[in-house]
Amino acid sequence: QVHLVDSGGGVVQPGRSLRLSCAASGFPFNVFGMHWVRQVPGKGVEWVGVINHDGGNILYADSVKGRFTISRDNSRNTLYLQMNSLRGEDTALYYCARDYGVGKYIDYWGQGTLVTVSS
């Protein structure tokens, strides 16, 4: 079955960097687009960005554009989120998620990894 495992979260100081990973299994990873979505605990859900199946098309939310970079390694079935110049407002639970419907929805989510930006 589809399995997405998020990792790499932790506590980081403002202005520093962090890289999240998402290990995928149970489906042909190189066929699906993948999203990153975040959620402040107890708050709503915010889309962070998306990468298409081969990495040729990547889009970001305005709130992270220029600071975050999404990439993927289809040979390792792994999705990445490189987060630079982190701010307090980036504190959230970060989920990787599988695209459904070619850029329309999300059908599977990871368990999330918590990023806390604090001095």
Added chain:
Amino acid sequence: EVVLTQSPATLSLSPGERASLSCRASQSGNNYLAWYQQKPGQAPRLLIYDASTRAPGTPARFSGSGSGTDFTLTISSLEPEDFALYYCQQCTDWRLTFGGGTKVEI
């Protein structure tokens, strides 16, 4: 940028009652509208997509309707496991937008 407004923020009902959740888009675009259910400590789960199509595994008591700017999720008869948070979501050119959520509580 589309803004999705969900109402009410909280819906207080009893098991067996009917629930109607609203999602209003700031502009009319497409009918690529989804509903997700989220329980504490879990990731959201896709319930409905294309405004009215149930995702695999979604019970028949869940139904979606609407078009244009106004969409509704209806739960015909609440089961104890349905008390949760619900989000609507729309897409535009691969960019996803989520509503603020409606909490259905006992």
